[in-house]
Amino acid sequence: MNTSTPEALAEKILRGVGGPENIESLTHCATRLRFQLHDGEKADQAALDALDGVMGTVPQSGDRFQIVIGGAVAGVYSDIMNSPSMSGAGTPRPQSDAEVKAEIRAKGRGRFAWLDNFFEYLSDSFRPLLGVLLGASLIIAIASMLDAFGLVDFRSADKSATWVFVDSMWRSVLYFLPIMVAYNAAKKLKIDPWVGATVMAAVMTPNFTGMIGSKTPGVTTTTNTTLGTSESVAHVFGLPMQLNDYGGQVFVPLLMVALLALVYKGLKRIFPENVQMVFVPFFSMLIMIPLTAFLIGPMGVWAGNGLGTGLSWLNGHAPIVFAIVIPMLYPFLVPLGLHWPLNALMLVNINTLGYDFIQGPMGTWNFACFGATAGVLLLSIRHREKDMRQTATGALAAGLLGGISEPSLYGIHLRFKRIYPRMLVGCLVGGVIIGLLGGVNTKAFAFTSLLTIPVFDPMIKYIISISAAFFTSMALVYFADYRTKEERAQVNAERDTAEAAAGGKAVVPAQAVAADDRELVAVGAAATGAAGSAAGTATGAEAPSGGTPATSTPATGTPATAGKGLELTAPVAGRVVGLGEVEDPVFASRALGEGVGIEPADGHVVAPVDGELITVADTGHAFGIRTANGVEVLIHVGIDTVKMQGKGFDVRVAAGQKISAGDLLAEVDLAAVRAAGHPAVTLMTVLNTADMTSVEPHVGQDVTAGTPVVTVRR
Template identity: 75%
Template sequence: MTQTPQGPGSLAEDIVRGVGGAENIESLTHCATRLRFQLHDGDKVDRGSLDALQGVMGTVPQSGDRFQVVIGGAVASVFQSIMNLPSMASGGTAKPKSDADVKAEIRAKGRGRFAWVDNFFEYLSDSFRPLLGVLLGASLIIAGAAVLDALEIVDFRAADKSATWVFVDAMWRSVLYFLPIMVAYNAARKLNVDGWLGATVMAAVMTPEFAKLTSAADTIPGVTCTTNATLGTDQCVATVFGLPMQLNDYGGQVFVPLMMIPLLALLYHGLRRIFPENVQLVFVPFFSMLIMIPVTAFLIGPLGIWLGNGLGVGLAWLNGHAPIVFAILIPMLYPFLVPLGLHWPLNALMLANINTLGYDFIQGPMGTWNFACFGATAGVLLLSIRHREKLMRQTATGALAAGLFGGISEPSLYGIHLRFKRIYPRMLIGCLVGGITIGVLGGVNTEVFAFTSLLTIPVFDPMFKYVIAITIAFFTALVAVYFSDYLTKEERAAANAQRDADEAALRGDAASPVARERELVGAGVVAAPAAAAATSTTTPADASAPSGTASVVAPGSAEAAEVGTGAADEISSPVAGQVVSLDEVPDPVFSSRALGEGVGIEPADGRVVAPVDGELISVAETGHAFGIRTDDGIEVLIHIGIDTVQMKGAGFDVAVAAGGRVRVGEPLVQVDLDAVRRAGYATVTLMTVTNTAQFAAVEARTGRRVAAGDPVVVVRR
């Protein structure tokens, strides 16, 4: 049999179980493709079981009990599913630690030989990662402007553009110009410093007053400017407090905040140790600003500019003297840098080039790597269609869409390429050929920072050279993967044989062992499995029953004998009231079925009872959620209200405890519905089958009033 694809709800539970349970999770965040766990004990992770989960593209252990689970484009949904699990009501918080625990944790964080390398690149990545959305948004605005420029509708290089198009420029330049402030905020938070303090220090050298020292140098005493005869640029120096201060434009200069924040962190945490807690709010920011703004203006700022310019000049020299070498080097390096998160320094260099030179020459060759990556994914997609591989077709389709239209390569890398060792060498052929092409054609530049996707092609100049290079890279990788396959001949033969057997089982072919077993069970020749025998069986829906309902009959009845194999279970309503579809529930996690199929009930009273017989696998401390598992494996979640966890148990009188057993109709909790309404929360009670994907169907009976104990959900096996 094929492994049943998991819904986000069951996947969330399996991921939490794989990282050691909710009690092992100190904190959880996510980026564009990965769940990022901070765990209490990294040794409790079952990496093998996590890697085997459908929906998990890969896992990345890190030093200091940090652990990443790569999901892809659905990461936000899975994150929300995890955070809404009943077990997470008491998880995801730091445990109280003794002095011995703290010392042991510090020692543990240094157990990796290269933990400092992990920390350094984690610092770089976390300084940029939260900005991915606004960078992509600015990139698409730039792309739209470039299309209009290419069609000669508007000349965006003209000096006399109208106010409308000057304003359009401001829309995307807002991200790139103020990027140093945004990076400073993220970097500060990464080092446990007040993010607004980091942003303030960086903003001080980007204010109109600071810029005026250069723009109005002729009218301000103490400012002198000289012209660089070679570059034709002006360099101004101001005498401040009797010391010379080099003046620079820090818009877009990301190296400066990356260098400044670690020093700020040392000062900030030192000041917090010096000043009593009751005056820290005033004096820690005051002295931090008083010290770090001058240090940044006099020392770190010019040093950061020098470093960024130096690296840019070095790469420019290589690009100018050995363009083919440079054009090959960039796309051949990126496939190894991106999975490790080491590509952000190069992105910073791109921004530095744009601010220093007015253009960037790295993004063009980088685009050939991206399109070689997407071409390899397209090859896998064609193979999955050819070989009728449903799961891989879905994975490749999503990854290809994210790549071609968003310029994001991680779904392809983690979802496909890194899982099959035959893909990478073939993708690298596309990178090589694309790099050679762009080098032979003389290179490609761009005046803006843009994600390399189909939508941003117009920002590259000359555009036709870029199109030729990325097209060759894309189709080279596609052809290489498609005609040599990402599986060996033996693996392909085994996969196709398994596929044929699975398809036969789903069709109910007579030759299928599964179908034959069903026939024997239906004829009474062999006994049904114990779990199925313990459940009810169903007949077709009664003609008089409302649409979407099913008639349930007892085992051993005449009706059951006629049906033979269709096992079904009824789940009762936990509360009296009006039953509504999950589509009508004002909570995207439930309405999207991330936590399984089920119903919502607008309660008539606050008495909530058990809807099934089973074990209480979870009881929220706040009393708003309960998880019950039946003896035959149905997992039911009862969630009272929307966001009622914020009430912290007020108005909830819980009658049960986790680990106990309940029978249908036994009280779980008495809820003060008026208190819930006064607090501003919806009272709708939600009930879902969280492991819906493990069953043939889960059917909701909606649109009617029920008493507690009336059937509202049918689970079919």
């Protein structure tokens, strides 16, 4: 259970990014903290990834660093900004000559740093608007549902004042989107955001738009009888200026602010600081408003229309190809923040065509993503994974109700490589279906969630395609699992250990088990191996050296069964000791089962029993064997020898191999083990001790390899 407070998480994040003094600026979006660091190399990515509450990290060029938090990002951001240690952060500090040179070198890091900057500019111009865009999409969804049930004619040309007002509630966002984008884009480029907003607003005033199609002197309107379109041109100062309605346009403000930044910063170098407040905005407006009206505005409209027309052509001539390409691209674009250009095209389509054809296929990607999350949720319920169940529940709610995929991607999908291929199959299935059915359109920009289904037309085609995508991904993830068999056995063993500890049994908590030992718990096919081993030996006692062998019984107190049991022989020659005498607390506590330790006389390690090698550690320090009747045996050579990374271990077998008692497993250089500072004691335990009637270690004797040292009775 995660007991850390939000304040504790904030402080850990601050330490992870190199301390408050390493932070130049910090912002956040719907799911991520976005740091601009003085030195990106100081960020400890591994430590940050390991924090509870952190879904993942995304280092970027130019010392930018993103930390994915999910829906709680605003609270974590607030905790960080209100931290007393942040008082000295957020301002550039004086740099030495060496730091200046290092900064210049950092700007060239990566061949595509300019591409990172470009997409960062696009993303940061839209991200702050996620909330109002989502709010507008839900208003549209509610109105569309009422329309679908025949309660109101949402598309009527003569709506009542009530519904005209309701329309204004969502149109305010989409129509004035260019002003909002201009503000964010200017802020991103570190110029006065209000200047950017003002320049864009100038060509959206009623005075400007009122000239379109009017009989104002100097305005000429021509009609294309073939296309049924009209075009208005105003002659201003003797120069022709094409008139456009820029409501909903996004390319225009993006192009305009990029040029405005150059003008604004240039003017700041020209004017003295004491008059910049007046003259820099004045001349910026004087230069950029005409440039936008005469040149940038028409260019942005042409560019947006051209891209939209190209995609429309593909959608019209090869709809199946289009419907497949869109959902197959999005899983790779969204994690990198590269999906915003396509989102911008959706807005252009709505503004120019009156509808958009991208969001339908895109919806199949979103629902394939949410379906994969649902598969993970079902598995987490089945396997009693509390943390994953909480993560998947929150991510699924954010997806199905809000249409937001980042919590699923960063919290789950990108962490487990088995999910993506199965999710892509769902994307493919949904895309093929929507293509075969002839495509789906929408007249509103909407986050693709359950609540926005009514805005898509034909709705039934959309429901069929997203359902197919959702359930395909869910089924594939559920039946194939998002973990490998070994990972599943390990995680389930840790779960059972933790559950046994919570129930008051004498066990070592799963988090106390060393990484190499947790890996070895996966030897047991039964998920109860680790927990049961501890529970089953909690009352067991070792005999004194040279005395009667101790008997280990299950926690229920069932007496050991008389008669001959399975004999496990010594894997090495040497002195047999009880587990309580070894220096490793995990083995000593019997968290990995009852057994013995042997102080080895040589490094010749052999199999103690007939069976199958289930696990052979890459480093050669451990072996897991399962007998024909299900006894699971672990042989572990030395303590903490995983740190030797295989040096001194000559492994002679492989996982999956059938072996007989006495077969050579490995030759170990004991001198190298001891020289590295590790105890050489070789440990042998029965992982599923709890499933046995008794496990009886025979300690206090000197043995040769092959001598019986443990008796197991089922």
